Amino acid sequence: xxxxxxxxxxxxxxxxxxxxxxxxxxxxxxxxxxxxxxxxxxxxxxxxxxxxxxxxxxxxxxxxxxxxxxxxxxxxxxxxxxxxxxxxxxxxxxxxxxxxxxxxxxxxxxxxxxxxxxxxxxxxxxxxxxxxxxxxxxxxxxxxxxxxxxxxxxxxxxxxxxxxxxxxxxxxxxxxxxxxxxxxxxxxxxxxxxxxxxxxxxxxxxxxxxxxxxxxxxxxxxxxxxxxxxxxxxxxxxxxxxxxxxxxxxxxxxxxxxxxxxxxxxxxxxxxxxxxxxxxxxxxxxxxxxxxxxxxxxxxxxxxxxxxxxxxxxxxxxxxxxxxxxxxxxxxxxxxxxxxxxx
Numbered sequence: 588x589x590x591x592x593x594x595x596x597x598x599x600x601x602x603x604x605x606x607x608x609x610x611x612x613x614x615x616x617x618x619x620x621x622x623x624x625x626x627x628x629x630x631x632x633x634x635x636x637x638x639x640x641x642x643x644x645x646x647x648x649x650x651x652x653x654x655x656x657x658x659x660x661x662x663x664x665x666x667x668x669x670x671x672x673x674x675x676x677x678x679x680x681x682x683x684x685x686x687x688x689x690x691x692x693x694x695x696x697x698x699x700x701x702x703x704x705x706x707x708x709x710x711x712x713x714x715x716x717x718x719x720x721x722x723x724x725x726x727x728x729x730x731x732x733x734x735x736x737x738x739x740x741x742x743x744x745x746x747x748x749x750x751x752x753x754x755x756x757x758x759x760x761x762x763x764x765x766x767x768x769x770x771x772x773x774x775x776x777x778x779x780x781x782x783x784x785x786x787x788x789x790x791x792x793x794x795x796x797x798x799x800x801x802x803x804x805x806x807x808x809x810x811x812x813x814x815x816x817x818x819x820x821x822x823x824x825x826x827x828x829x830x831x832x833x834x835x836x837x838x839x840x841x842x843x844x845x846x847x848x849x850x851x852x853x854x855x856x857x858x859x860x861x862x863x864x865x866x867x868x869x870x871x872x873x874x875x876x877x878x879x880x881x882x883x884x885x886x887x888x889x890x891x892x893x894x895x896x897x898x899x900x901x902x903x904x905x906x907x908x909x910x911x912x913x914x915x916x917x918x919x920x921x922x923x924x925x926x927x928x929x930x
Contacts, residue, residue: 590636597904603631607900608680611907619681654682654902655703655711657696659739659782660812661688663842664875665889666714669737672895673712680903682709691780691812693719700728710902713745714738717782733905737898739782740917746905747916749898753783756887756922757790758797760869763924764835765798767860768867772803772832774822774847775839780812787839787871803832818846826854835867835930841877841886844870848880848929858882859928867930882928890920 593599596614600607605628612619613628620628654677658666670686677684685703689696693716703711710733715725717739728734729745736748764771773791775784792802805825809817818838825831838844847868851858856865859882870877873888897918905911 590634593635593637595904596637596907597900599631599635599637600900602635603627605631608676608903611903612681614907615681651707651709652682653685653706653708654899655700655708655713656684656686657689657699657703657711658686658714659689659696659716660691660780661686663781663812665840665872666738668875668891669714669895672891673899676895676899680899689716691716693721697721697724697728700725704728704732708732709906710734712737712898712902715741715744715782716780717741718785719780733902733911735898735902735905737894743915745915746912747898747901747918749894749901749918750920751783751889751894752919752921753786754790754793755919756871756889757787758794759922759924760837760871760885760887761791761794762798763926764837764867764869764930765795765800768930769833769835770795770798770800770803771835771837771867771869772805773839774805774807774818774836774843776809776814776817776843777806778810779839780810781840784839791837805831805836814840814842815846815849818843819850820846822847822850823854826850826856831866834865836869838868838870841870841872841874841884844868844884844886844929845874845876845880848882848884852881860930869930873925877925878927880929885927885930886925887922888925889922893920 596610597607600610617625656670656673658670674684687699689699696716712735714737720741722741725744734745736745738750740748795802807821838847851866858866858868870884870886873886877884877886
């Protein structure tokens with residue numbers, strides 16, 4: 588019986604159960620993988636008819652073994668966690684991760700990409716600032732360097748994008764909160780710096796209307812990435828003025844929720860479920876500290892592993908094949924509800 592024809596390394600990875608980065612390492616240097624892994628790959632090549640693109644591999648050897656990772660704000664725990672995963676995955680695939688933060692500044696974002704261009708990276712993983720990014724500059728860079736976006740999309744920019752389905756994640760927690768108590772108000776920053784805040788507001792409003800409730804958006808003033816400080820100040824102001832339209836507050840992200848919880852505590856409000864509690868508070872992201880708040884924070888968890896892993900797999904596939912996708916690939920992962928004591 589003839590071998591099954593396999594056209595791409597990504598397809599071979601799927602059929603053989605061997606990760607795409609490991610296959611890439613093998614085809615660049617068979618001695619770079621463990622002998623047991625090499626035996627598995629050789630067995631797969633006997634079963635499947637796959638011929639690597641030798642021209643692409645040779646071209647790639649003229650590039651550095653560097654992969655750029657650019658995030659909007661490294662001090663934010665979400666981006667720190669994804670970047671940590673990406674650094675480990677890059678190293679495991681035989682590449683050198685170079686991590687840069689744009690510090691919320693679109694000009695710095697462009698400067699970071701320009702600095703990466705100068706070292707001829709194999710590719711770049713970019714979490715863009717989003718709606719404030721300089722789109723034309725990002726598009727020009729992505730035309731020169733294989734680039735996969737993660738967390739946030741910029742229309743028409745990059746070879747692929749992997750992130751969270753914010754309409755699914757936000758609708759899920761709105762449904763839960765409305766089903767188990769008073770429908771939630773959304774607590775957010777009026778001019779939020781984080782890329783997906785507007786998507787979450789739109790998703791909240793759509794979910795509330797679908798459930799037959801009028802949206803209640805508590806948009807507060809504040810600038811920059813000091814979410815906890817802003818939520819502590821503005822949440823305390825709303826509580827003191829008795830301006831909360833419901834006893835359930837959904838914060839646009841967990842960092843806002845942490846500040847809001849502190850404000851509620853200082854105002855003498857008990858947060859949690861059941862009799863004797865004045866407020867329920869929930870967030871979004873599953874911040875690494877959210878399980879340790881008091882009370883522990885109900886939230887939705889983004890799939891860090893899938894976002895990081897699939898982003899890198901796609902980038903390495905482009906590098907190994909030596910060809911860019913004909914059309915941009917976009918993949919959104921569902922989040923999961925994390926029920927804790929705060930709501």
